[in-house]
Amino acid sequence: MYRAHLFPKEYYGNVFIPEPAGNLIKRVTLSEKDGEITAANAYEGKEFMTSTDERFRPVNAYTGPDGALYIVDIARGVIQHRGFLTYYLVKNIQDRKLETPFTLGRIYRIVPDGAKPKLTRLPKETERIPAMLTSDNGWVRDTAQRVLVERNDPKVVPDLQKLAATNASPQTRVQALWTLEGMNALTPAVITTALHDKVDKVRAAAVRMSDPATTLPELAKLTNDPSAEVRLHLAFKLSGDAEPAAGKALLTLLENGGPIFGEAAASGLSGHEIDYLDTLLKLPPTEDAKLAKSDVLSTLAGCVMKERNAAHVGQLLDLIGAQPAGGARQVAMLNGMAGKAPGKKSKGPTYFRPLKLASAPAAMATLQASKDGKIKALVARIDPQIVWSGKPGWVEPVVKPLTASEQALYEEGKTIYSSICIACHQPTGQGMAGLAPPLVDSEWVLGDPDKIIRIVTEGLSGPIDVKGNKWQLEMPGLPIFNDEQVAGILTYIRREWEHTANPVSPSFVTAVRAAIKDHTKPWSVDELRKPVDVKKAAAK
Missing domain, CATH: 1.10.760.10 (Cytochrome c-like domain)
Incomplete structure (x- = not known):
């Protein structure tokens, strides 16, 4: 990502992607909506940099200390692992003598026409380095942060705390926070101030650095933050936290967020998805519409199936069977349990590795007897995924040990x-x-x-x-x-x-x-x- 101002302003924050196999460098612009980042080509029908030299193999792109864009080129004719060379490739390589030379390399320094790069150097004195976090050059800020963390001099902590709290640049405030975090000098007071910063990017970074053990009450205040990014980071942070206040805050986030919030909640619940499902199902029916928005019931049910814990899958079926027949909760969990339906154009068999349950689940028979077409279809997809001793039509496979x-x-x-x-x-x-x-x-x-x-x-x-x-x-x-x-x-x-x-x-x-x-x-x-x-x- 280009993070300097030597190039025109429209280049700032653009991503330059080296593609050694295609002998090119792609430039993409980024946009963000509701915490999700998307990329788009900067040009129509062309790339930022291309070459007919088949030894042009760009592998890295960097913002330099002078604001220029630096490209690292390994300058090799052959970049495939020898294990992936087909006969066709080998013949072409030999015909064009691409296997040599292999001791070269190139570094390109790209500067806009008329620009005058100026090199920035970090001072030797540690106490002068925090000021470098205010630079408009990302390389300078990153290098200053790295050096401060490596030296870990407590004398600079007050300066870093002041930058994190009062500097005019949101980027500097964030970088000062991460520097303090790297030095193990981040205090609850500093984090609390950052959690209430006027800029959402600073608040989101503060959420990531927070320890719920010391800042949970402040984190809980952000459940209705206007920024989707802040709320999403909060969902990741609180997922899996056993404190009741964290669970309550997570519920609020799920009620107001989309499917990505359901995935964020599930990310920290590994092995405990069934317990959280049980908690959600105790909410009154008036909350169904909000739960449906995050698709969390379906997501968690799918996680339980992927966990392949027979006891948990049995519990899941019991929970599903206990819901109102054909209701939104039952359908959502059955959807998650069934998984993605095979495509209509899929050819050939679909293999299931059935999970063996301890006994026949009573809920399964009840669900199979449903007259609701949607329920019957979902149960039919679940049926081959679970087995038990005595299940009609299932013969337990005999696995022959390897010689x-x-x-x-x-x-x-x-x-x-x-x-x-x-x-x-x-x-x-x-x-x-x-x-x-x-x-x-x-x-x-x-x-x-x-x-x-x-x-x-x-x-x-x-x-x-x-x-x-x-x-x-x-x-x-x-x-x-x-x-x-x-x-x-x-x-x-x-x-x-x-x-x-x-x-x-x-x-x-x-x-x-x-x-x-x-x-x-x-x-x-x-x-x-x-x-x-x-x-x-x-x-x-």
Whole structure:
């Protein structure tokens, strides 16, 4: 983010995003409404900076001490990890000699025409540094803050407290507060003053730094603050606080906020969502409209399901069954429990990893007997997600233990996953929004192993449905891994995260690769749906 005034004023607060793969730097403007920030391209049909030099690889952008914009360029022809280089890429790299040189680097200093940058230096004396927090240059303020925190000299605390309370610049007041916080010198008195600052950004920052143990009465006064940002930070701060006054304040925030406030409340309740749901359900029916505004009942019910605690899910069903039939509360919690409905255009099976309850929930039978079409539809989506001994149509799966050789494959796959796959698909296997789909309960992971073998070895291109959600992917293949390594990766992801799918053998990977040896580009979903004749390939 550009935080100086050497550039024209319309550039202040803009974000400059280096994109090394595209040889460009994007500039976006930010806008904020009700505590949510959105970005928009600063230009139509062009970018802030582009290059035809395929070794232009910008990786960082900084505001400098002189107000100029500095760009760090690693100047490399190849930026992919070697594990993601396809045969096509390798050939192009060699043809254009992009693998060398690799000892270069460039730093660009960008200055507007006619501007005269002036370097600002921090004084050596610690007592003179707090004044640098008043600079209009973000780099200078940040550096002053860092140095003050590192030196941690108590002599400057009075100066910082004065800046936090009385300086004319809201930015300086906020930065002084964070400096005091970094020095462990933030007092309840200083925070209380900041909580009642006339500028909402200062109040929001003060809420983030507050300790409810010492400032809860002052925090509670902000539940009707005119700023959505202040109220949202307050919801995050108070969620999970066991004090009755905090719970009361959080209820007020939920009653006056939208769905994001429900999510904020849920964020601090990990493991205690069912208890807070019980508290909310004790409110009089006159509060239903306000609770619906934040969608908190649905959010908390969804959290209980994702927690996968059988006792809590049983409690949730009891709470749902106790609500007026077809009422707003019952429908909201059933919606959260059911989760997102599969898309109408989704093809192929949707995999559920059912949660086993201790016994048949009485509420389930009552809900299934409902004549309300909406209730019946939601219960039908919940039904395959929960099981119990003796449930009609459910046979408890027998999980075959891994043999010694299969366990060795699993351990090898775990090591490879932790070094290559984890960056996108995460340690939890839940993936990353907009980048990598979840592996947990994925039909592509737990289904026919030949499909996931083809994806891992040669990649995937185009749209794909995963657990009812559509993803637009360009996943590179990993041809550098041998058959045993591929088998290890797949055995790991088919047995990790409570998965119970069969392991994958190196010989099966060999057979699949033989069957697709003439296929040298990433697969599309339509191609993956066509069966591979593994037996025929193995016979050859």
